[in-house]
Amino acid sequence: MIRLLACGALATVQDRGRLGALRWGVGVAGAMDAPALAGGNLLVGNPDDAAGIEIQVLPLEARFESEAVFAVTGADCTAVLDGVPVLPWTVARARAGATLRLDRPAAFRPWGARTYLCVAGGIDVPVVLGSRATQLRGAIGGLEGRSLQAGDALPLGRPAGDPPPPGTGLVPPVLALPLAVGGVPALRVLPAAEHDRYTTDSLAAFWGEPWRVTPQSDRYGFRLAGSTLVPLAPMELRSHGIVPGVIQVPHGGQPIIQMCDAQPSGGYPKIGTVIEADLWRLAQAPIGARIRFVETDWDGALAARDAIDGWLEAARRDLSCLRPRSAA
Structure with missing residues (x-):
């Protein structure tokens, strides 16, 4: 105990x-x-x-x-x-x-x-x-x-x-799997359903500028501060299923990344999704930290997952060699 x-x-x-x-x-x-x-x-x-x-x-x-x-x-x-x-x-x-x-x-x-x-x-x-x-x-x-x-x-x-x-x-x-852009910790993101319904300038800012983690961030979601993301036209969506990693954009234009304790549904537009293999990086971003988004695709997301799985399997293998023979 x-x-x-x-x-x-x-x-x-x-x-x-x-x-x-x-x-x-x-x-x-x-x-x-x-x-x-x-x-x-x-x-x-x-x-x-x-x-x-x-x-x-x-x-x-x-x-x-x-x-x-x-x-x-x-x-x-x-x-x-x-x-x-x-x-x-x-x-x-x-x-x-x-x-x-x-x-x-x-x-x-x-x-x-x-x-x-x-x-x-x-x-x-x-x-x-x-x-x-x-x-x-x-x-x-x-x-x-x-x-x-x-x-x-x-x-x-x-x-x-x-x-x-x-x-x-x-x-x-x-240390084993670093990822940064211009010295700023980065997260790989898949474009989501409403990605192309934002202005060219907004998309350039989303991918090209750093975002700050605000004090309104917790296990439910990380609220970010940066350039305002502006849709090409107003969007009203019905609530639908969401998962941790989804990046939603409320009417104020500042993104929210859903985290582990997020509700299972929501209606804000989705501009992207942080891949599952990088959510731990976001979890370790303290209040006030800056992050960057890096666009990836399905194959890139799978490769990132394989890298994390590879780190775990290598650790499992190496540690098993150090256990007493009766427990190995």
Whole structure:
């Protein structure tokens, strides 16, 4: 069991998401940075569907009530276990009673917004509609469907096997798979249904200028600020199905990118869709950060997915070589 001693706002229990529930009007939820959670689960020997803690606001302080193996992935933070620094993206072991504190980095980091704490056995909250993920809107899953707070006790599942030795680490995807345009982090985007119904100048701005992540951004959607996107003619659409990654343009002309907790339907025009393989990049964009869009096609989206899958498979293969033979 883990007991939270201090906890910032909007920390939640998340797994890889409530896949297949959109048909019931329930959002996907799950980790905003899926590779970070997947990498953490690999490091501690968890199955792919194990749940961890997604941390948006630091600090977080937790006490391990029993001996445990853990890893901290995602955005950079200062991790200290009983006064001893813990390396990111690395296997670590905690004794019973040990206290882990995750805090803001000592030096300013222009990138990284969400940190993940994965523990061998996973966070063992009830499965709801096939997932342990927290969907705050509707209070579904996680711990009572809510954000975590100081005093919460989180049960751990039974470890699946022996993890790699402490000190074993992974190269995070932000280093292994960088993507930027002119020094600005970039996202690959597929043109969507209403893409060609915007003016030439608007499309040039959409693809050619940076966009700023505004404070009105969260797990539901990222609101951006930049040049106003103007349609060739006013558009009124009926609500229809949408998925995470869809870029909608409200009447004000400033785009909104739907994220993990987005509703399953909406009626704003769609100018593009951030490919699934790049949503983790957007999830790690802090408030005030600038991003760029790069146009891609179906083959490019599949190639990007293959690159992420390749990173995960290489990590899985390399870590399996370091586990005890009985657990390999």
